[in-house]
Amino acid sequence: MNPRILLAIVVGVIGIAPMVAPAFYVTLLNYIGLYSLVALGLVLLTGVAGQTSFGQAAFVGLGAYTTAVLTTQYGMSPWFTLIIALGITLAVGYLLGIITLSMGGHYLPLATIAWGISLYFLMGTIESFGGFTGITGVPAVTLFGFKLEKEGEFYYFIWIVVLAALWCIANLLDSRPGRAIRALKQGSTMVEAFGIHPGRTKTAAFVIAALLACLSGWLYAHLQRFVNPTPFGINQGIEYLFMAVVGGAVSVWGAVLGAALVTLLKTWLQDWLPKLIGEAGQFEIIVFGVLLVLLLQYARDGLLPYLQRFVPIPPRKLPAAGDRLPHRTMPALGTAVLDVNAARKTFGGLVAVNDVTFNVNSGEVVGLIGPNGAGKSTCFNLISGALEASAGSIKFMGTELIGKSASDIAKLGLGRTFQHVKLVGTMTVVENVALGAYLRGSKGIIASSLRLNTADEAAALAEAMRQLERVGLAAHAHDAANSLPLGKQRIVEIARALASDPILLLLDEPAAGLRYAEKQQLAALIKSLKGEGMTVLLVEHDMDFVMGLVDRLVVLNFGQKLAQGLPEAVQADPAVREAYLGA
Amino acid sequence: MDFSIATLLAQDGLTNGAIYCLLALALVLVFAVTRVIFVPQGEFVAFAVLTLAAFEQNKLPGTVWLLLALAAAAVLSETLTYRREPARILRAVAGSALPCVVAAAVVWGVWASQAGFALQVLATVVSVTAMGPAVYRLAFQPVATAPVLTLLIVSVAVHFVLTGLGLLFFGAEGARTSAFTSTSFSVGGVNISGQSLLVYAFTASLVIIMGAFFKYTLFGKALRATAANRTGARLAGVSPNFAGRLSLTLAAAIGAISGLLIGPITTVYYDSGFLVGLKGFVGAIVGGLASYPIAAAGAIFVGLVEAFSSFWASAYKEVIVFTLILPILLWRSLTTTHHEEE
Numbered sequence: 001m002n003p004r005i006l007l008a009i010v011v012g013v014i015g016i017a018p019m020v021a022p023a024f025y026v027t028l029l030n031y032i033g034l035y036s037l038v039a040l041g042l043v044l045l046t047g048v049a050g051q052t053s054f055g056q057a058a059f060v061g062l063g064a065y066t067t068a069v070l071t072t073q074y075g076m077s078p079w080f081t082l083i084i085a086l087g088i089t090l091a092v093g094y095l096l097g098i099i100t101l102s103m104g105g106h107y108l109p110l111a112t113i114a115w116g117i118s119l120y121f122l123m124g125t126i127e128s129f130g131g132f133t134g135i136t137g138v139p140a141v142t143l144f145g146f147k148l149e150k151e152g153e154f155y156y157f158i159w160i161v162v163l164a165a166l167w168c169i170a171n172l173l174d175s176r177p178g179r180a181i182r183a184l185k186q187g188s189t190m191v192e193a194f195g196i197h198p199g200r201t202k203t204a205a206f207v208i209a210a211l212l213a214c215l216s217g218w219l220y221a222h223l224q225r226f227v228n229p230t231p232f233g234i235n236q237g238i239e240y241l242f243m244a245v246v247g248g249a250v251s252v253w254g255a256v257l258g259a260a261l262v263t264l265l266k267t268w269l270q271d272w273l274p275k276l277i278g279e280a281g282q283f284e285i286i287v288f289g290v291l292l293v294l295l296l297q298y299a300r301d302g303l304l305p306y307l308q309r310f311v312p313i314p315p316r317k318l319p320a321a322g323d324r325l326p327h328r329t330m331p332a333l334g335t336a337v338l339d340v341n342a343a344r345k346t347f348g349g350l351v352a353v354n355d356v357t358f359n360v361n362s363g364e365v366v367g368l369i370g371p372n373g374a375g376k377s378t379c380f381n382l383i384s385g386a387l388e389a390s391a392g393s394i395k396f397m398g399t400e401l402i403g404k405s406a407s408d409i410a411k412l413g414l415g416r417t418f419q420h421v422k423l424v425g426t427m428t429v430v431e432n433v434a435l436g437a438y439l440r441g442s443k444g445i446i447a448s449s450l451r452l453n454t455a456d457e458a459a460a461l462a463e464a465m466r467q468l469e470r471v472g473l474a475a476h477a478h479d480a481a482n483s484l485p486l487g488k489q490r491i492v493e494i495a496r497a498l499a500s501d502p503i504l505l506l507l508d509e510p511a512a513g514l515r516y517a518e519k520q521q522l523a524a525l526i527k528s529l530k531g532e533g534m535t536v537l538l539v540e541h542d543m544d545f546v547m548g549l550v551d552r553l554v555v556l557n558f559g560q561k562l563a564q565g566l567p568e569a570v571q572a573d574p575a576v577r578e579a580y581l582g583a
Numbered sequence: 584m585d586f587s588i589a590t591l592l593a594q595d596g597l598t599n600g601a602i603y604c605l606l607a608l609a610l611v612l613v614f615a616v617t618r619v620i621f622v623p624q625g626e627f628v629a630f631a632v633l634t635l636a637a638f639e640q641n642k643l644p645g646t647v648w649l650l651l652a653l654a655a656a657a658v659l660s661e662t663l664t665y666r667r668e669p670a671r672i673l674r675a676v677a678g679s680a681l682p683c684v685v686a687a688a689v690v691w692g693v694w695a696s697q698a699g700f701a702l703q704v705l706a707t708v709v710s711v712t713a714m715g716p717a718v719y720r721l722a723f724q725p726v727a728t729a730p731v732l733t734l735l736i737v738s739v740a741v742h743f744v745l746t747g748l749g750l751l752f753f754g755a756e757g758a759r760t761s762a763f764t765s766t767s768f769s770v771g772g773v774n775i776s777g778q779s780l781l782v783y784a785f786t787a788s789l790v791i792i793m794g795a796f797f798k799y800t801l802f803g804k805a806l807r808a809t810a811a812n813r814t815g816a817r818l819a820g821v822s823p824n825f826a827g828r829l830s831l832t833l834a835a836a837i838g839a840i841s842g843l844l845i846g847p848i849t850t851v852y853y854d855s856g857f858l859v860g861l862k863g864f865v866g867a868i869v870g871g872l873a874s875y876p877i878a879a880a881g882a883i884f885v886g887l888v889e890a891f892s893s894f895w896a897s898a899y900k901e902v903i904v905f906t907l908i909l910p911i912l913l914w915r916s917l918t919t920t921h922h923e924e925e
Contacts, residue, residue, distance in 0.1 A: 051732070052735070096909075099909060110864070114861070125898045277751065281750050281755070282747065283747055283751060285744070286748060290744055292737075293721075293722050293744070297725040297726055
């Protein structure tokens with residue numbers, strides 16, 4: 001089935017449901033809509049960005065309580081309180097995010113558990129919040145002079161908001177900042193190499209999720225016209241997460257699917273379990289918990305992928321390859337690009353790189369070689385900013401790199417690849433390459449969500465296509481990156497680095513693990529890049545591979561420079577022969 | 584506040600803190616070996632109290648049914664896992680379901696024979712400890728290589744299942760157990776109860792034993808190796824599944840003993856474990872989920888903060904304790920360097 005037809009059917013069903021369905025189901029659909037908003041945030045945060053929050057219910061509560069208190073006790077307009085609620089959520093979310101997300105993976109969920117519990121007790125304790133009995137008499141929302149008092153009327157309001165949110169998040173995921181969020185699961189080193197700040201990007205995803213939850217809470221307060229702390233406890237926080245896991249992260253519609261399935265299951269269980277067990281109690285939580293564990297064990301991507309098989313998504317139309325992005329001014333051929341002077345790196349007592357000095361000039365292909373453990377990769381990491389040198393100087397185009405972050409170094413014009421390929425497996429090849437052009441675009445989250453980024457987006461994709469043609473992989477543009485063999489994935493990485501318009505291309509053991517034919521193709525590509533005037537620093541341990549390829553060689557052994565010069569001279573050097581052959 | 588109230592609060596805080604400390608130790612232990620942030624730790628505590636309380640009221644503890652439910656699930660899971668190699672089913676069942684069945688039999692036996700307090704305590708510890716390996720086998724072993732995040736979600740799900748089962752098998756009423764000792768001492772005008780001393784002594788010895796176990800024994804090093812690199816540990820002859828099961832068994836045993844210690848101090852309900860466990864958690868985070876002595880100090884600090892805030896702002900006690908985690912996290916984020924998970 002065509003996805004557009006399916007979408008029209010879904011929207012049609014949502015549109016006529018309240019006219020034909022009994023009131024009970026309209027109520028249920030209202031809740032599904034409200035839950036979908038929260039689950040959508042978690043799809044973005046957990047499914048896509050690889051972070052999680054158990055405190056989403058607290059953000060829902062924040063939205064609900066802010067409007068309930070301000071409208072009933074201070075007579076403010078619900079529209080004004082919406083802005084205030086979103087503002088508070090933004091501040092809280094940002095604060096929690098920057099505190100926890102600059103570190104490893106598991107501090108945000110812990111902080112959100114604590115935050116969820118604190119806010120729950122706070123809502124139940126503060127007297128002007130009505131304690132655990134809550135606040136009644138929350139006014140109805142007036143939209144264009146029309147008071148939304150009946151459930152059937154509010155239904156349309158909720159679902160228009162939900163569809164708008166789905167549209168925005170789908171737009172976001174398919175854009176420059178969205179690709180950055182989708183790349184987060186690959187680890188900080190990769191995203192930083194393209195100028196993406198991982199902590200800030202994760203915080204952005206968390207704040208968006210929090211804002212959606214807050215919006216849902218605001219809607220809830222004006223639908224119910226009453227709030228108390230119960231629906232904002234930590235249990236509900238887990239149910240939201242359950243919805244997101246059930247739906248899965250392959251599409252924003254997973255949020256709606258998850259919200260619908262969990263809500264229906266819960267209603268059904270609450271009817272049947274007490275009859276089965278013979279007493280009342282929240283026994284549905286047992287079933288939910290078991291199902292959640294089983295899902296994570298057997299279907300970690302949720303249920304949507306099973307349904308999506310029936311709706312093959314046609315490949316999107318891409319702009320033709322083009323060159324519409326601004327370029328850097330490249331240095332004149334032969335001028336110094338990289339100047340490594342007595343660079344040193346120590347790990348405790350171990351000197352991994354011992355006062356290494358070499359340089360790379362514009363238009364040159366230089367090979368940094370040495371046997372295993374020679375310090376090549378450490379040296380590479382010092383230049384790319386993944387590690388910081390202990391002493392010495394590394395100048396790139398006259399700028400000192402030591403002390404600069406990987407993403408600042410990327411901004412200066414250094415493009416790199418990874419020894420262990422770091423492509424985003426679930427994105428297409430062209431999207432992966434477009435990630436490389438991140439720093440050459442400018443449109444942010446808001447513009448991208450609202451599709452105000454079409455020119456920017458088209459230029460980035462055209463550039464990605466241009467680089468794919470340059471490396472000869474244009475035919476694979478629509479394939480998922482993880483479907484390619486290793487040799488092609490390495491070349492995609494080169495295309496991604498080229499998309500950043502680098503002055504210097506750093507290749508980290510590009511031939512490692514490749515078959516002979518793949519090595520030949522790679523060598524041909526590097527030669528053709530050299531023919532175009534590209535400056536390349538190549539780290540390799542395969543002497544044969546670099547021999548016919550490079551202008552100059554720098555040989556490291558035990559962290560020290562052993563030799564440098566023309567390939568033939570280096571090959572004949574007795575010290576090098578001894579290091580490589582041990583004879 | 585005068586001196587006598589302050590000493591009372593301090594003693595109260597120290598006792599609770601010592602119990603949080605035990606939980607913090609169990610959390611650090613489980614995290615260090617399995618990378619699981621073990622949210623259900625508190626449930627073991629609650630189940631121990633409710634089991635012992637049922638014994639004392641001459642009722643058959645719901646633990647029997649809970650254990651049998653876990654055993655049934657384990658049998659089902661092993662059968663499905665090894666459906667193509669029936670020979671292995673029996674051995675696997677012996678490892679995961681059998682301890683639960685034996686423990687259930689012990690509980691039933693102690694109840695039926697109306698045995699004395701000592702045997703009741705023993706049966707309580709045995710029954711709760713037996714849940715550890717079954718929980719690991721059912722929930723965590725199949726996802727053992729998953730990212731920390733997935734493990735955390737599984738962990739929270741397990742917490743909800745256990746809480747629900749607790750309600751089902753123990754009911755909604757709270758319970759208190761009798762103290763091990765009613766003696767008390769007076770030191771310089773300050774009364775110290777024997778029960779508190781017992782708590783301090785047990786906690787202190789466990790901190791030392793655990794620290795030493797992981798630092799100096801080959802077995803402890805093997806468990807740590809599993810946490811660092813499952814494949815590597817396996818190649819070196821350490822079974823990661825065994826390590827995981829062992830760490831949860833130890834955690835469950837620590838939980839059971841914590842329950843025995845906390846039972847006479849507060850009324851415990853089927854869902855009390857969560858908040859108690861989380862407070863241990865705040866302590867564990869102070870130690871970065873890595874250091875036993877720092878986690879212990881953190882947990883005692885949480886106990887003291889809780890005791891004093893219950894005096895000054897009792898309604899906001901929980902709010903204060905859980906908000907405390909934010910400055911702690913901020914401090915940790917400023918002082919620790921982050922290593923990426925590859």
